[in-house]
Amino acid sequence: MSRLPLRVRLVAGFVVAMLVLLGAAGAFVYWRVEYALDRGLDTELDQATAVITPLVDASGRVASPAAADATGAGWQVLGSNGQLLDSGGTAPTTSLVPAADLDEVGSGPITKDIGRLLPVADQPYRVQITALDPTGPYLVVGVRRDHRDEALRELLLQLSLAGLGALVVAAVVGDLLARAALRPVERYRRRAAEIAGGADGLRLDVPAGRDDEVTRLGHTLNDMLSALERSLEHERRFVNDASHELRTPLTLLTSRIQLARRRSRTTQEHEAVLDELAVDVARLTDLAGQLLELGAPDDARAEDTDVTQVVRDVLARRRLAQPGGADHPDVDLPSADARAAVDSHTLERILTNLVDNAYLHGSPPVQVRVRVVPGWTVIEVRDAGPGMPPALMTRATERFTRAAEARSRPGAGLGLSIVEQLARRAGGELRLCYQEHHSRHGPPTSVVRCDHSTSMTATVILPRPGLRAQSPG
Secondary structure (H helix, E strand, O other): OOOOOHHHHHHHHHHHHHHHHHHHHHHHHHHHHHHHHHHHHHHHHHHHHHHHHHHHHHOEEEEOHHHHOOOOOEEEEEOOOOOOEEEEEOOOOOOOOOOHHOOOOOOOOOOEEEEOOOOOOOEEEEEEEOOOOOOOOOOEEEEEOOOHHHHHHHHHHHHHHHHHHHHHHHHHHHHHHHHHHHHHHHHHHHHHEEEEEEEEOOOOOOOOOOHHHHHHHHHHHHHHHHHHHHHHHHHHHHHHHHHHHHHHHHHOOOOOOHHHHHHOOOOHHHHHHHHHHHHHHHHHHHHHHHHHHOOOOOOOOOEEEHHHHHHHHHHHHHHHHHOOOOOOOOOOOOOOOEEOOHHHHHOOOOOOHHHHHHHHHHOOOEEEEEEEEEEEEEEEEEEEEOOOOOHHOOOOOOOOOOOHHHHOOOOOOOOOHHHHHHHHHOEEEEEEOOOOEEEEEEOOOOOOOOOOOOOEEEEEEEOOOHHHHHHOO
């Protein structure tokens, strides 16, 4: 059955269900009619037995055969061994019942059918056997079942014909309904085949004004196609931007190598050229590392990390890397325990990118502030730079997005993209705020309100342990 077409299986299931229902209904009707007909025959048998029983003498003979025949039933008087002692009415000259059936008779009469309904019996009888004495003789009264059997056979024929006709109608109606129900699915399949063949901008033809399972499936598939197109466009733009960003350092490397080969150089000149090439290689290495971070799988683990300790470690490493620097970040840490449901490595990458971005595109002083609100830990990085224009702020987390004046500075425009992606994976949110302009990136955490001045502020909101499983995203 699993290899058959869905329409055939639906029709077959519908027909089988109808067959079971019709069979049950037919059996019930047949039983009720048979019961009513047998009850009428049993009434005749009771009446005839009541009339004939007093007429049987001790020898097993009927004192008044005419009175017994007047009942309209056939009757026989049998001995204990089954021999025929007397008979009359419509009964045959041979015993109606075998001697073995007489042993089943107890204190009350028993009723039996003689002859089958199908195939048609020559002498169909319904008999009632009564013991006139515990050891015999036995009175057997029978009425013919010809009319009763004929009525039941006619009923069987009519039920069979009606059931067959109902099954044919059910199969036709079921096939029409299955075709009508699966027609939109087939239409969706053909359109999906066109889309898979490379057609752009196509959508499934979903009827308007309808709300059933198939139309809801069509709307869901259209939403999925739209999401896939957005994703493909996003990846296409990412590849184009990445190619553009990689072209610049590669072009510089090629040009410097070509220039270095034009004439002979001293050792000092070669070392200077190598230093210039090292800068370009470092830029390529940094860009490749950032691209790998963006394409890394979601491996953020819901650990219990001490945020204040991670902040101290990151800033301490920065001071060691830049000894004597006068513009190290100011730190504002809470006295309460500040923890987040994210692994320490992810938290370090977030904080490092935010601080580097503040120094690269902003101006000192830079402040790192950590605060705790119910259910969330908030990390804010502020700088005193010119800030970010509102138009740029809304798309700042897009890959390779930079302001025009920032293109002359180092970087590839991937820092905030990485921070937004890491925060989203952790179930948190990235906010960019400057002079009352706000942009939110990631699952919303509306319970957390911004608390900052008019300086340029990048805020990462991370769930505390125990909340990440319930947080959006």
